[in-house]
Amino acid sequence: MSMPGGQKSPRLIPLSGGGYAALASLRLEGNGAVARVGEFLRPSGSLSWSRCQVGDLVFGHWGAEDGEEVVASRLTGDAVEIHCHGGLVSREQLIESLLATGCQLMNWEDWIMEHAADPIEAAATNALTRAKTTKVAMVLHDQLRGAFREAVVRIVDHVGKGENREAEESLDHLLAKARFGSHLISGWRVVLVGHPNVGKSSLLNAVLGYERSIVLSGPGTTRDMVAATTALDGWPVELVDTAGVRAEAEAVEEAGMRLAIHEATDADLVLLVSDASRRWTDQEKRWQRQFPRTLIVHNKWDLADAVSTERPEGVETIATTSSGVDRLCRQIVSRMIDFTPQSQEAVPFTDAQAKLLRQAQRELHAGEGERAADLLKVELLGHRRCSQNT
Ligand SMILES: Nc1nc2c(ncn2[C@@H]2O[C@H](COP(=O)(O)OP(=O)(O)O)[C@@H](O)[C@H]2O)c(=O)[nH]1
Ligand SMILES: [Mg+2]
Numbered sequence: 001m002s003m004p005g006g007q008k009s010p011r012l013i014p015l016s017g018g019g020y021a022a023l024a025s026l027r028l029e030g031n032g033a034v035a036r037v038g039e040f041l042r043p044s045g046s047l048s049w050s051r052c053q054v055g056d057l058v059f060g061h062w063g064a065e066d067g068e069e070v071v072a073s074r075l076t077g078d079a080v081e082i083h084c085h086g087g088l089v090s091r092e093q094l095i096e097s098l099l100a101t102g103c104q105l106m107n108w109e110d111w112i113m114e115h116a117a118d119p120i121e122a123a124a125t126n127a128l129t130r131a132k133t134t135k136v137a138m139v140l141h142d143q144l145r146g147a148f149r150e151a152v153v154r155i156v157d158h159v160g161k162g163e164n165r166e167a168e169e170s171l172d173h174l175l176a177k178a179r180f181g182s183h184l185i186s187g188w189r190v191v192l193v194g195h196p197n198v199g200k201s202s203l204l205n206a207v208l209g210y211e212r213s214i215v216l217s218g219p220g221t222t223r224d225m226v227a228a229t230t231a232l233d234g235w236p237v238e239l240v241d242t243a244g245v246r247a248e249a250e251a252v253e254e255a256g257m258r259l260a261i262h263e264a265t266d267a268d269l270v271l272l273v274s275d276a277s278r279r280w281t282d283q284e285k286r287w288q289r290q291f292p293r294t295l296i297v298h299n300k301w302d303l304a305d306a307v308s309t310e311r312p313e314g315v316e317t318i319a320t321t322s323s324g325v326d327r328l329c330r331q332i333v334s335r336m337i338d339f340t341p342q343s344q345e346a347v348p349f350t351d352a353q354a355k356l357l358r359q360a361q362r363e364l365h366a367g368e369g370e371r372a373a374d375l376l377k378v379e380l381l382g383h384r385r386c387s388q389n390t
Contacts, residue, residue, distance in 0.1 A: 021086035029079035118382035135234035151346035159373040178354035187236035194273035199299040202319035277303035
């Protein structure tokens with residue numbers, strides 16, 4: 001929207017999301033932003049808004065003496081940050097009043113894209129807002145600080161010097177970490193599969209440390225998926241408890257069973273939970289073959305002596321007392337995560353980045369070093385596209 005004289009009206013960027021939080025932050029920037037805030041802000045102290053310096057914090061009310069409490073701060077340039085209570089209503093009130101004066105709404109993702117030095121920095125900033133654990137945040141922070149960027153620059157430099165083999169090696173090295181990196185934000189998915197009543201739900205609860213899923217002694221209680229997110233060794237993991245998967249399913253369980261198989265096929269790791277007091281079944285053998293990334297859990301180990309059966313290697317647990325669950329958690333992590341980055345190590349962290357790296361790798365294999373370098377420069381380092389023949 002334009003103002004008289006062709007000047008653009010200020011842009012309003014809600015910096016914190018529309019969820020429930022203690023505080024909400026908005027940014028207003030562009031021509032007249034400071035004055036626009038002055039139209040609404042009623043400072044409580046002696047500091048007048050128009051006389052404020054960059055960095056001053058002004059506490060006051062929005063719109064009227066008894067309006068929303070806000071803290072406003074002038075930033076460099078014509079920009080202001082406004083903080084209010086985090087409830088949806090307070091935030092919406094501020095946004096509506098500013099939009100009514102003609103401010104343009106901009107989402108924070110676009111704002112980051114515009115302000116970041118390059119696409120990697122933009123993606124890292126974006127990803128950091130969604131990091132669920134400190135460990136994930138640390139890896140992403142290293143990328144924000146330039147670890148991944150520097151690795152890409154080195155590859156481009158190799159190509160520039162005609163060192164295509166070195167460039168390929170560096171690309172391979174980066175790509176080997178892409179699977180790990182792609183899980184940083186989405187987390188890893190671990191699906192529990194097994195016959196009804198073997199203790200899947202009990203085991204899930206034991207891993208989580210609280211009662212999340214329903215445990216009953218009759219088979220087939222868990223008819224739908226129950227998913228819970230936790231952190232194992234600092235990495236975000238979603239644990240999915242499936243329906244009691246039974247060979248001769250009742251109609252009501254059949255849908256759940258199909259869903260379970262589908263979930264398990266997509267999983268980063270399948271926990272094949274088995275009742276150690278019973279025989280290792282043909283169905284369990286089939287599941288073992290069907291899901292390539294499987295960790296076998298012999299649960300009800302306290303009852304294992306009752307029937308001695310031949311069983312494949314696995315982790316022994318007693319879900320009801322949590323015995324063996326520590327070891328199980330360690331095994332899950334070591335099976336799920338094949339690599340842990342060192343401090344400041346380069347890691348591609350989005351699927352789009354991995355795709356670009358693979359594309360560059362194909363170009364290099366085909367002897368098209370320059371095209372590979374152009375791709376990396378434009379799409380990852382944010383250079384302007386220069387050659388027309390690519
Ligand atoms: N003795 C013993 N009982 C267990 C163990 N784990 C689970 N149970 C019991 O087995 C029954 C079925 O457990 P549940 O977790 O609902 O099995 P699911 O159908 O595979 O989810 C419940 O009565 C549990 O208390 C275990 O390690 N030892
Ligand atoms: Mg269950």
